[in-house]
Amino acid sequence: MYGLNKGFLSVMVAILLLTSLSGCSREGPDSPEPAKAIHSPVMIPYLIRNPIEADYTERSEEGLTERTLTISGLRDQELQSSINGRLSELYQRLSQGELPPYRGIRQAVPETVTPSSASLDASLSFNYNNVISVMVYSNQNLEEKGKNPVYIGQLETLNIDLNTGKEILLKDLFADDVDYLGLLSDIVNKRLIKSNPMEEEESYLDMMSGGLRLVAPFKGIREDQKFALYQGGITLIIDYENPEFNTGFYANSIYIPFEELGPVVAITERYHNPERNLYQSEQPLVYEFVQTGSLEREQKQELREVDGIQVYQTLSYPKNLPQEPLKKLQELQKPDDQTFRLLKEKAGTQEEGIPVMEQNIWATRTGRYISVSRNLSFYSMNFAYGIREDFCFDEKGNPIVLEDLFVEGFEWKKLVAAALDKAIAQDPGLQGEDSETWIQDMQFVLGLSEVNFTTQPIKRQDGSEYPLYFFLSYEEIGCGNLRIFDSP
Amino acid sequence: MKRLQYKGLLFLLILILTIFGAGCTEKTPATDPSSPPPAFTPETYPVIDGSTVTIPLSEALAGRLMDLPLDEARQYILHNKTHPAYVNLIYGKADLIFVTGPSEEELKLAEDQGVELEIIPVVHEGFVFLANKDNPVEGLTLEQIRGIYTGKITNWKEVGGSDMPITPYQRPVNSGSQTGFLEMVMKEEIPMEPLMEQVVAEMGALIDAVAAYDNEPSAIGYSYYYFVMDMWGNDQIKLLSVDGIYPDKDTIRDGSYPLNTAYYAVIRKDEPENSPVREIIDWLLTEEGQLLAEEAGYVRAK
Numbered sequence: 001m002y003g004l005n006k007g008f009l010s011v012m013v014a015i016l017l018l019t020s021l022s023g024c025s026r027e028g029p030d031s032p033e034p035a036k037a038i039h040s041p042v043m044i045p046y047l048i049r050n051p052i053e054a055d056y057t058e059r060s061e062e063g064l065t066e067r068t069l070t071i072s073g074l075r076d077q078e079l080q081s082s083i084n085g086r087l088s089e090l091y092q093r094l095s096q097g098e099l100p101p102y103r104g105i106r107q108a109v110p111e112t113v114t115p116s117s118a119s120l121d122a123s124l125s126f127n128y129n130n131v132i133s134v135m136v137y138s139n140q141n142l143e144e145k146g147k148n149p150v151y152i153g154q155l156e157t158l159n160i161d162l163n164t165g166k167e168i169l170l171k172d173l174f175a176d177d178v179d180y181l182g183l184l185s186d187i188v189n190k191r192l193i194k195s196n197p198m199e200e201e202e203s204y205l206d207m208m209s210g211g212l213r214l215v216a217p218f219k220g221i222r223e224d225q226k227f228a229l230y231q232g233g234i235t236l237i238i239d240y241e242n243p244e245f246n247t248g249f250y251a252n253s254i255y256i257p258f259e260e261l262g263p264v265v266a267i268t269e270r271y272h273n274p275e276r277n278l279y280q281s282e283q284p285l286v287y288e289f290v291q292t293g294s295l296e297r298e299q300k301q302e303l304r305e306v307d308g309i310q311v312y313q314t315l316s317y318p319k320n321l322p323q324e325p326l327k328k329l330q331e332l333q334k335p336d337d338q339t340f341r342l343l344k345e346k347a348g349t350q351e352e353g354i355p356v357m358e359q360n361i362w363a364t365r366t367g368r369y370i371s372v373s374r375n376l377s378f379y380s381m382n383f384a385y386g387i388r389e390d391f392c393f394d395e396k397g398n399p400i401v402l403e404d405l406f407v408e409g410f411e412w413k414k415l416v417a418a419a420l421d422k423a424i425a426q427d428p429g430l431q432g433e434d435s436e437t438w439i440q441d442m443q444f445v446l447g448l449s450e451v452n453f454t455t456q457p458i459k460r461q462d463g464s465e466y467p468l469y470f471f472l473s474y475e476e477i478g479c480g481n482l483r484i485f486d487s488p
Numbered sequence: 489m490k491r492l493q494y495k496g497l498l499f500l501l502i503l504i505l506t507i508f509g510a511g512c513t514e515k516t517p518a519t520d521p522s523s524p525p526p527a528f529t530p531e532t533y534p535v536i537d538g539s540t541v542t543i544p545l546s547e548a549l550a551g552r553l554m555d556l557p558l559d560e561a562r563q564y565i566l567h568n569k570t571h572p573a574y575v576n577l578i579y580g581k582a583d584l585i586f587v588t589g590p591s592e593e594e595l596k597l598a599e600d601q602g603v604e605l606e607i608i609p610v611v612h613e614g615f616v617f618l619a620n621k622d623n624p625v626e627g628l629t630l631e632q633i634r635g636i637y638t639g640k641i642t643n644w645k646e647v648g649g650s651d652m653p654i655t656p657y658q659r660p661v662n663s664g665s666q667t668g669f670l671e672m673v674m675k676e677e678i679p680m681e682p683l684m685e686q687v688v689a690e691m692g693a694l695i696d697a698v699a700a701y702d703n704e705p706s707a708i709g710y711s712y713y714y715f716v717m718d719m720w721g722n723d724q725i726k727l728l729s730v731d732g733i734y735p736d737k738d739t740i741r742d743g744s745y746p747l748n749t750a751y752y753a754v755i756r757k758d759e760p761e762n763s764p765v766r767e768i769i770d771w772l773l774t775e776e777g778q779l780l781a782e783e784a785g786y787v788r789a790k
Contacts, residue, residue, distance in 0.1 A: 042715055099563075101559060101560070101563050102563065103543070103547075103562045103563065103565060103566070104562075104563065104564070104565055104566030104567070105563050106530065106563040106564050107535075107563075107564050107565070107566040108566055119502075184722045185721075186720075186721065189719070189720045189721050190719075193700050193701065193702070194687075194700050195660065196660060196663060196665075196700065197713045198664075198711070199659070199663040199664050199665060200539060200540045200541070200569050200570060200664055200667075201662065201664070203661065213540070214715070215541070215543040215544060216541050216543070216544045216718075216785060217714070217715050217717065217718040217719040217720075217785065218717070219718055219719070219720055220720045220722050231509070240562075243547075243558075245563060246540060246543070299686070299694055300694075301694050410628070415693070456631070467542070476634075
């Protein structure tokens with residue numbers, strides 16, 4: 001009898017320990033897999049698009065609109081069903097109309113009140129490197145007779161590793177040697193300080209800084225912080241699980257670009273495996289550069305007058321640019337008063353008031369490339385004029401030309417000419433134009449997923465004159481034909 | 489011996505149940521059986537309103553008095569900010585408010601409505617000055633602070649520090665902190681124009697805004713003690729003594745720190761004896777109530 005009791009108790013103790021320890025964490029891996037430790041620095045030179053489809057289903061009934069998604073295109077059908085099953089569970093949970101546990105919600109909304117309208121909207125915010133992020137917005141509008149309606153918003157996310165179908169935790173995004181909680185907390189704290197979050201009244205500027213309000217000191221980001229991925233970064237979802245924040249009855253979010261986090265995000269090393277194709281598609285892989293360049297920018301704006309023309313000029317570029325792109329930026333900033341006067345003449349005297357021109361000069365980083373651009377635009381009632389200049393440099397600041405983008409032997413000229421022909425055909429003001437005339441002086445810059453081309457200004461039939469813009473996606477070109485992507 | 493092992497296992501089981509049975513909910517402090525707090529249900533709990541800064545106090549109190557986990561009690565607490573809370577109390581839409589002191593406008597409104605307010609400090613608060621942790625200056629006098637913010641003192645060496653220009657940060661006009669700064673610190677003196685910085689607004693336009701404290705080595709700024717003490721990154725800042733008194737829980741509580749204020753429980757004076765809100769305030773001022781406030785991050789008043 002004693003032996004039985006002892007054994008029984010030991011089993012109970014073990015079960016309790018196992019179940020209790022799983023406690024507050026989100027659903028994690030079913031069984032830990034041996035994985036090699038990943039050490040920083042780790043870069044994301046570019047992202048590899050998952051060749052899966054997001055299949056959307058829309059439903060609209062009285063008072064309820066719903067858009068949900070499932071995925072298709074995985075080879076492992078069982079895994080795909082399991083992922084779709086989890087998405088379906090999430091939609092179901094959010095559709096039940098339960099009040100999310102926001103601060104004060106039970107005082108604002110009596111239990112007897114039911115939603116007069118509700119909506120649910122799912123979207124795939126990230127679909128790269130064998131990882132997906134699904135964000136599901138749920139909104140309820142509750143109206144009690146004689147009272148103002150109460151709007152309640154909820155945002156739930158599901159981040160899935162397509163290799164295994166397991167949910168990704170915040171820590172999984174980072175190299176193993178990184179204090180990711182400290183890093184995220186520092187960034188969030190810095191943002192908070194800028195928006196005066198402890199002040200009760202929120203100013204317009206505070207709203208512009210993110211609109212985050214605190215009711216208690218921010219003590220740091222926790223391991224189970226809700227998040228989703230975007231093409232260029234991580235978004236932290238701030239809601240009832242962050243009670244130090246005052247979000248009202250809505251979820252707020254804090255977007256942190258990968259570049260702000262530094263070389264610590266390990267989503268390529270941890271999830272992408274070039275040796276294994278998880279997908280039904282046998283098409284070549286498609287790459288995209290990661291959004292960068294929003295941080296540490298020099299910015300200026302000025303309004304000046306040239307012979308009665310108001311010229312509004314903006315300048316924006318990332319700090320720490322190499323010498324050549326910087327020189328180009330300075331060159332472009334030199335007053336182009338001659339052009340302004342010429343435009344004033346062209347516009348004639350039909351303008352009422354003071355003619356206004358806008359000149360924007362900027363530089364961006366795309367992968368390891370730098371683009372410097374100038375855009376001058378002038379509009380009147382019946383006249384439009386625009387100039388665009390684009391310059392592309394490599395990471396060392398050496399100017400590059402179009403053919404530098406392509407692997408040797410690739411027939412890129414035909415492809416570009418065909419794209420230009422198509423763009424001319426689609427522009428009603430350019431009937432009869434010949435692509436040969438314009439392809440010679442054409443300029444280009446690199447986008448996240450495409451090469452963007454600009455011609456010299458082309459005179460339209462109505463007298464306006466501005467460039468033609470068109471692009472070729474990396475997918476159309478074929479990433480294997482491009483030299484701009486390093487191996488991940 | 490066998491009996492002892494059996495008891496040991498039982499004890500372990502109970503211990504595990506106790507530790508892990510609490511699951512994911514936040515806990516309110518244990519009740520002192522010698523002074524039982526008044527008990528409520530969500531249906532009987534008075535309507536309590538207040539300032540944003542007193543929300544954690546209100547939530548901790550609600551959790552204790554309704555015997556609910558904090559994350560559940562929180563759902564019954566709705567503070568409408570300071571001024572609306574006063575208005576709600578005066579017009580009888582709230583029974584008790586936890587707030588900063590009333591403004592002249594709020595006192596006038598109460599008078600116009602024939603309502604007498606009873607204002608009881610329940611926790612204390614300090615207005616504190618911050619500097620970088622590596623700044624050798626440990627404290628300033630109020631006179632020196634006024635000198636810095638009127639532009640008469642411009643270098644840390646003038647107040648015993650390194651030869652380094654002072655970068656004095658202020659807060660946006662009409663914010664609670666700026667109002668506190670003007671009333672408690674500057675009094676009759678007018679501060680110099682605040683440092684400004686350009687921030688990106690809508691459509692990428694750059695606009696000027698009051699620069700936020702960034703803890704650079706030359707910086708000085710201010711805040712309320714409640715927000716500074718437990719905030720992330722506070723190991724990089726130091727609080728400055730004022731007139732020789734360092735701001736901490738003891739000096740703020742006993743009033744020796746000179747820039748002292750409080751958060752108050754405010755009720756209508758005609759609230760009957762032994763009414764639920766009076767019971768709540770009485771309990772909040774007991775040792776156990778003050779401990780609860782302290783655990784919620786505030787400086788106790790008693």
